[in-house]
Amino acid sequence: MTVGSNDETTTGRRRDARRNRELLLEAAHKVFTEQGLEAPLDVIARRAEVGNATLYRHFPSRAALVDAVFRDPLTDTMAAGERARAEPDAWTGLTGYLRAVFAVLATDRGANDLMTTHLEGVDSLRTVHTHNRETVELLLHRGREQGSIRADVTPEDVLFALAALGRAVPSLATAVTTEAWHRPLALLLDGLRPSPLAAPLPEPTLTSDQLGDVLRGLGPHRSSRAPGEGSAS
The missing domain is CATH 1.10.357.10 (Tetracycline Repressor, domain 2)
Known part of the structure; x- marks a missing residue:
């Protein structure tokens, strides 16, 4: 694999990570607005169409997600x-x-x-x-x-x-x-x-x-x- 393709792969992963974070924040705001801060985090992950592991990778705790x-x-x-x-x-x-x-x-x-x-x-x-x-x-x-x-x-x-x-x-x-x-x-x-x-x-x-x-x-x-x-x- 060339250096250029490595850079493209890294850039693509970063772009996906930013997109997932934005999707999680949008979904979390909608769910928290509807249900309050005790809403299940797996519901937020499903609304964002990502896995629970992705959610916790971006936001390791409920407080971190709420803060964001x-x-x-x-x-x-x-x-x-x-x-x-x-x-x-x-x-x-x-x-x-x-x-x-x-x-x-x-x-x-x-x-x-x-x-x-x-x-x-x-x-x-x-x-x-x-x-x-x-x-x-x-x-x-x-x-x-x-x-x-x-x-x-x-x-x-x-x-x-x-x-x-x-x-x-x-x-x-x-x-x-x-x-x-x-x-x-x-x-x-x-x-x-x-x-x-x-x-x-x-x-x-x-x-x-x-x-x-x-x-x-x-x-x-x-x-x-x-x-x-x-x-x-």
Whole structure:
């Protein structure tokens, strides 16, 4: 075999590897969107029309696959947070940011799992959770200064309420419409407004560590498998 043919063979293998990776990422995003992050990995391999060994060669763990699939969408969420931070009016920034987040939570079960729980081993997720907390904290502080947000609400109050409501959003979207989250989110946001009729919030307040424990306890959505789709990997 000549040197030229060796080079062509190597180039062809690299091209096939890139194509397989792209097929896996596309299939994984569709399956995670439909079924959540506990979807069986063999279903993803079959959707991509590759073997399980090919999947594990590209992505040695579920966390590695999740990280690759959702890195760009998580970056988009952080960009929405940056736009909210730049908004002079804190209330406008907060409501716009949360609506952008909930629009994703309602249509993508995989992204919902990521945003409302703690999943170990996904590097980009740690960054977006930190950014999300900082965004909420900044907007609450600014809103209190501007008089648009009640003085006794904490970032943990808001993040807990958002996670709890966010977990219900996919089922709400299925039972009603993908826009049905607007009503419960509006009620939640009204609870952040200062009002002479509002009673003081009772103790105790959640700590940051306690909130993390709560989110870890929620876990991903159960996958909605069709019969014969295989077991979780």
